[in-house]
Amino acid sequence: MTAIKVLDVGDDDGFEEEVRVLSKFRHPNLVILMGFARNGPQRFLVYELLGGGDLFRRIQRCILENVQFTWLERISVAYDSSCGLSHLHNSTPKVFHRDIKCPNILLDRNGTAKIADFGLACCSHSKEQKVNQAAGTVGYACPHYVNRGVVTEGSEVYSFGIVLLELLTAALPAVQVKAADGTQQYHFLVTEIGNDVGAAVRRADRKAKFPPHAAEAFAALGLRCTEYQEEYRPPFRDVVVALREMLPNSEVPEPPPVRRTHESNQFAQGYQAQPGFNAHIGHLGGHLGGQGYLQDQSQPVIEEFEDRRLQLAVQRQPSMHDDRFKGVAMRGWCCGVVHLTSRCMNYYSQKACFPWDR
Numbered sequence: 001m002t003a004i005k006v007l008d009v010g011d012d013d014g015f016e017e018e019v020r021v022l023s024k025f026r027h028p029n030l031v032i033l034m035g036f037a038r039n040g041p042q043r044f045l046v047y048e049l050l051g052g053g054d055l056f057r058r059i060q061r062c063i064l065e066n067v068q069f070t071w072l073e074r075i076s077v078a079y080d081s082s083c084g085l086s087h088l089h090n091s092t093p094k095v096f097h098r099d100i101k102c103p104n105i106l107l108d109r110n111g112t113a114k115i116a117d118f119g120l121a122c123c124s125h126s127k128e129q130k131v132n133q134a135a136g137t138v139g140y141a142c143p144h145y146v147n148r149g150v151v152t153e154g155s156e157v158y159s160f161g162i163v164l165l166e167l168l169t170a171a172l173p174a175v176q177v178k179a180a181d182g183t184q185q186y187h188f189l190v191t192e193i194g195n196d197v198g199a200a201v202r203r204a205d206r207k208a209k210f211p212p213h214a215a216e217a218f219a220a221l222g223l224r225c226t227e228y229q230e231e232y233r234p235p236f237r238d239v240v241v242a243l244r245e246m247l248p249n250s251e252v253p254e255p256p257p258v259r260r261t262h263e264s265n266q267f268a269q270g271y272q273a274q275p276g277f278n279a280h281i282g283h284l285g286g287h288l289g290g291q292g293y294l295q296d297q298s299q300p301v302i303e304e305f306e307d308r309r310l311q312l313a314v315q316r317q318p319s320m321h322d323d324r325f326k327g328v329a330m331r332g333w334c335c336g337v338v339h340l341t342s343r344c345m346n347y348y349s350q351k352a353c354f355p356w357d358r
Contacts (some may be wrong), residue, residue, distance in 0.1 A: 122151070
């Protein structure tokens with residue numbers, strides 16, 4: 001099953017960034033992009049369906065509906081998320097997510113966490129990246145990043161540290177209140193804790209039933225990640241190690257087996273579309289969409305996003321109206337793209353190389 005994200009934008013804001021990032025990187029803790037399409041001002045992103053919802057709602061269900069969310073499950077979610085983020089920050093080029101928060105961490109039905117929503121993400125070959133405008137969410141965004149407009153691994157670690165504190169306390173990272181003079185102000189969770197491990201432990205969510213030693217270790221890591229000075233914050237690799245040590249050995253998932261072949265090396269150099277590739281998409285679109293046959297298949301247009309490892313070549317067929325598809329044709333084409341790209345992505349996932357392969 002799949003989930004479709006619809007963007008009503010005219011300038012592709014966040015659309016191409018999300019496609020570029022998710023087509024470049026494959027990891028068990030990153031959401032899988034299965035296909036994408038355009039239809040007039042609308043943009044469609046087709047993902048794997050994750051039935052567990054997002055992390056924010058998972059915490060709220062525990063608070064409001066007494067749905068169990070144990071301390072071990074919370075640390076496991078944090079560990080999964082840190083693995084995905086570490087993969088992004090230790091790749092070449094590295095990826096700055098720029099909006100790490102609980103609503104952007106999705107869970108599958110088994111509780112495995114995956115990083116999602118890369119609409120603000122940017123790739124960089126350097127340790128930091130200047131952005132035109134600091135983006136993110138109040139309470140999660142690093143103050144230095146907000147003030148300077150420079151994103152670093154340290155600023156990303158800060159946001160993840162807020163996620164850890166939210167998992168520990170089940171408290172919102174920022175609450176808007178009305179001051180005595182009538183102005184709106186924010187009260188921040190990290191400010192109220194004040195870099196005090198004891199204060200963080202006392203705020204621990206009782207429904208999670210954290211053992212004292214686990215609460216102290218989890219709180220200490222969250223506060224290290226949210227240190228005011230960036231140089232005191234640990235890199236994601238160290239965060240992964242720290243969280244792994246908090247889990248019982250039976251709870252730490254085994255890394256996937258290493259699979260490297262001559263064939264996979266050829267694909268790592270960039271996928272080259274074969275002559276029948278475009279016609280195959282057109283045929284699937286027409287067959288599955290009923291009336292969705294694509295026009296003028298003799299001159300297909302190929303869009304290739306900049307990706308040398310997991311490159312997807314996706315056809316955009318010309319049509320009569322602004323090179324876009326009509327309703328029925330769009331449905332058929334989208335089905336064809338989902339079917340074909342999922343086959344390609346499944347093939348790549350069998351050949352994928354992860355950090356622990358090196």
